[in-house]
Amino acid sequence: MYAAILAKTRQGIIEDDSKAIAEYRVKARLLEGGRTSLSAQSSDPTSFEAAVGPNLGLGCSLEKRGEKIGMAPGEMYLGSVASCVAVAFAVQADIMNIHINDVSVEVTGYVDMRGILDIDPSVETGFNRLTMNVLIDSAASHEEVLRMAKKVDEKSPILCTARKAVKVESQYSHNGRALNSVC
Secondary structure, three states, X not given: OOHHHHHHHHHHHHHOHHHOEEEEEEEEEEOHHHOEEEEEOOXXXXXXXXXXXXXXXXXXXXXXXXXXXXXXXHHHHHHHHHHHHHHHHHHHHHHHOOOOOXXXXXXXEEEEHHHHOOOOXXXXXXXXXXXXXXXXXXXXXXXXXXXXXXXXXXXOHHHHHHHXXXXXXXXXXXXXXXXXXXX
């Protein structure tokens, strides 16, 4: 099913490696009660300026008020970073007694598709860079918001995890039988 899409994408990158860098973008907005709303470029491309990087048609189906929406797994990861930062602002604002009117967080992840699509074995798989743009609306002073932003940057668990290598222990099974020596 995906073979034709993958073959076309691989061939396009092989012919022009400038097409290898994909950008995936998400936006999170803080809602009342420490919740966030999240939009991803692939599920709502009209809300973003640039076109989404290679959409392989691979994604996940989420339920939103009974309506199914698609989101690529990488967008879910970026969305976790963005949402965690937005919620961390709510937490820090409460701790520091700072009123915030609005917080929105846009996270963009850059990935070289040559690694994922096994075109170039020297290219690592995964995001090689994340950029984050945080917009804070508050009547608090610039200095207060700066202190709060520094705390958020230090204390947001998903953001902190994204910044460091984390040991992942994997177990794989095939038809109930363990696959040894995968990782």
